[in-house]
Amino acid sequence: MADFYIRSATALDRVLRDECSVKAAASVHADSGRVLALLINALAYRSALLAALDAARVLKLEAKVFTILAPPPKSKNDKPKQKQKADKKELKEVASAEAMCLVLCHDLLFQSRGIQASKTWPPKVALEKYRSSLHSALVKMQIRQGKARIQDLRSGALYHEMTARMPRWIRINSLRATRDEVLAWLAEHSYTQVETDGIGGVKEFAVSRHVQGLLAFHPKATSALLQTEMYRDNWIVMQDLASCFPAYILDPPADAQVVDATSAPGNKTSHLSAIMFAKSSRRIGQSEGKVVAFERDAVRYKTLVKRLAAVGALAKDGTTGNVVPERRDFLTTNPTDFGEVTHMLLDPSCSGSGIVNRLDFLKEDDDVDELEDTVAAETGETKLQRRLRQLGEFQLLMIRHAFKFPALRKVVYSTCSVHAQENESVVIRALHSEEADKFGWRLAPRSEVIPTWPVRGDPDACGEEKDVAENVIRCIPGGKGEGDKPHVEACNGFFVACFVKHAPTKRPLEEEQDAAPTGNSANRKKKLQKRRQKQRLAQQA
Ligand SMILES: C[S@@+](CC[C@H](N)C(=O)[O-])C[C@H]1O[C@@H](n2cnc3c(N)ncnc32)[C@H](O)[C@@H]1O
Known part of the structure; x- marks a missing residue:
């Protein structure tokens, strides 16, 4: 479990160094979904958590515990253990102390089960000592900023609202299935069609009034849809409403x-x-x-x-x-x-x-x-x-x-x-x-x-x-209006x-001909006539 935090902190470092996007940083890990979730949360609470860590002086007092170093290289010429200890400074950092603190601090304060690692893992032991001072720093911040809950310290709340409003759009892929086949599959699997503005649950969907063959599901239905044979067999394509406009037009x-x-x-x-x-x-x-x-x-x-x-x-x-x-x-x-x-x-x-x-x-x-x-x-x-x-x-x-x-x-x-x-x-x-x-x-x-x-x-x-x-x-x-209901x-x-x-x-070829000097060769005229005929045919097609 400790490894999960190390992977997440490494990914966080890459994002903060602007090496890649949040999704790309998570995608290299086998448990990318979990890493992505922690990454998003650690980033969203980053300002608040850093201020709390600063107030509790965690990074100043405990920097060493949170600095994760790469294991020493294994080779025939491995140095004896004592020598390795002496060279510790030369070992490469896998994750920075700040990133490590952020991911752990997030789970310590916002996850009901706290940090998911062995009781004796030094970073966990060290951070748990500061739980109450970190929590009270967040409460002070919340009060100062006039927020109702600690959770409101999360940045990008507006974006979260927008994402919640956006249905999971799917396009019926007529190259693989007909609309009737897709609708029959949905009915068989207990999905019901509702009015366009009423997608209340994960088993409901609505039909776009603007683009044919486009269905809107609750955003929380995404993972279930991704597991269906309908998706695996490419009867449907996950494609945003707006992205379907160009081909449709x-x-x-x-x-x-x-x-x-x-x-x-x-x-x-x-x-x-x-x-x-x-x-x-x-x-x-x-x-x-x-x-x-x-x-x-x-x-x-x-x-x-x-x-x-x-x-x-x-x-x-x-x-x-x-x-x-x-x-x-x-x-x-x-x-x-x-x-x-x-x-x-x-x-x-x-x-x-x-x-x-x-x-x-x-x-x-x-x-x-x-x-x-x-x-x-x-x-x-x-x-x-x-x-x-x-x-x-x-x-x-x-x-x-x-x-x-x-x-x-x-x-x-x-x-x-x-x-x-x-x-x-x-x-x-x-x-x-x-x-x-x-x-x-x-x-x-x-x-x-x-x-x-x-x-x-x-x-x-x-x-x-x-x-x-x-x-x-x-x-x-995220569409017009406010609120977090799928729209x-x-x-x-x-x-x-x-x-x-x-x-x-004036057709371009006439212009070309007008512009040509008098006394053009017969050859050039023939070529022009041929091209003009070709152009006419193409225009008639
Ligand atoms: C916005 S994306 C296209 C997305 C695509 N229409 C879709 O819906 O999946 C733009 C793409 O155009 C490619 N591109 C940019 N300039 C190009 C060019 N001059 N010739 C061909 N492809 C180009 C980029 O590499 C990129 O893959």
């Missing part, structure tokens, strides 16, 4: 040629494939439409392929899938090589600031203000501003590249960011780009972009262009815009 016909420009891990890609399959009369082995899925990162590409195969979306003989993954940077593609592509999903890398359960807020106590305040002397920009500016430039570049695909009719752009610099501002700049003007791109009207969704773009971020705000979608992290419009922070192409005032 793109809505490609069964026989369309589609590109997902930025695909991994592939939830939206497989959603696209499922939508196309559900519309088609396609049977195993018959090919119709296709989704080319680009991903530039090698590791993420592997995940993408694995995921697509698992949910039946990979194009392989004898399967339902129609996705062809390609490890490639979308920006290196030549649009004219994709003359038949009519629909595109563009969900590029973003700040991820809308994701509620990223757990980053646990470290915000110290980090956010620092981030906001660190202004680079040369540019006058904060770190955050610089990052958002760079992301915005990259996202704009991706949209402008997408606009060049000759037969493309519809592009859905999305981010899981709450920042206008990655959302409305990028969309407005894209609409004013040379490519939008040349090829006739505009925003699809609200009537084509889930009109029932109540939260639209931020009008303040749109300046004069109020119609932009109306035509795009925003999701507020069927609660999801991660998200943004979606749908661009459509209408006939350009």
Whole structure:
């Protein structure tokens, strides 16, 4: 049991050194779920616990007991025991005294069973001596801060409320099962369908009123759902409501040629494939439409392929899938090589600031203000501003590249960011780009972009262009309103815009021809005619 605390403290150190996310730090351990839970709690109470430890002078008086060192290396040349003792200072620290104290202190004060380790384990013996002084330090803090309970000293309470409000969304994977099959399975296993705002228990679910084939369960139903054969057999995919918007809005016909420009891990890609399959009369082995899925990162590409195969979306003989993954940077593609592509999903890398359960807020106590305040002397920009500016430039570049695909009719752009610099501002700049003007791109009207969704773009971020705000979608992290009851419009922070192409005032090839000097060779004319014919065919398709 002592090992569990050492693992948790090591993970905590990694998070505090900013080496990785909270989830990643826990995930390397076999008992990752338990480590994650303790990590979250230790981080949430960190400020309060550190103040209490400081008041009781624990770290000053007992630092040695809480410093966990790596065992000495075992080799043929092992030094005799006495010599090892002398070299103790040179041994590497496995966990810092502070991290060790935090994880133990959490269990000592907030777990009814206290520290789960042998009675004689020195760190446990040492900390238990301070139990009453640590507790009274917390009570003093609680009173000073005007909180009702010691538990209210936990940071990120608002985020916990938000997470509690967010249902566990599942998407019916039509590549593996029909809606009727999933509903029958749920009925057989005593799940009941309730009204959209009444998911009271773990055996209840509601149907999304905005996206077909999407069901909302109580967040506490997650672990039970993860253990069902329905999940294991990929009849269902755990996917947030907002993340289902892009493919649902793109809505490609069964026989369309589609590109997902930025695909991994592939939830939206497989959603696209499922939508196309559900519309088609396609049977195993018959090919119709296709989704080319680009991903530039090698590791993420592997995940993408694995995921697509698992949910039946990979194009392989004898399967339902129609996705062809390609490890490639979308920006290196030549649009004219994709003359038949009519629909595109563009969900590029973003700040991820809308994701509620990223757990980053646990470290915000110290980090956010620092981030906001660190202004680079040369540019006058904060770190955050610089990052958002760079992301915005990259996202704009991706949209402008997408606009060049000759037969493309519809592009859905999305981010899981709450920042206008990655959302409305990028969309407005894209609409004013040379490519939008040349090829006739505009925003699809609200009537084509889930009109029932109540939260639209931020009008303040749109300046004069109020119609932009109306035509795009925003999701507020954790949904609108307050309280901790699951709510069927609660999801991660998200943004979606749908661009459509209408006939350009002047077709690009005519422009090319107009611009060409008189006396062009017959060869060049022939080439132009051929390309024009190809373009016409593609537009008719
Ligand atoms: C937000 S994630 C996409 C999530 C995905 N749509 C889903 O729903 O599972 C963005 C992905 O785009 C990839 N990416 C970023 N720039 C790219 C580029 N220029 N070409 C291809 N992939 C890119 C990133 O590596 C990352 O995996």
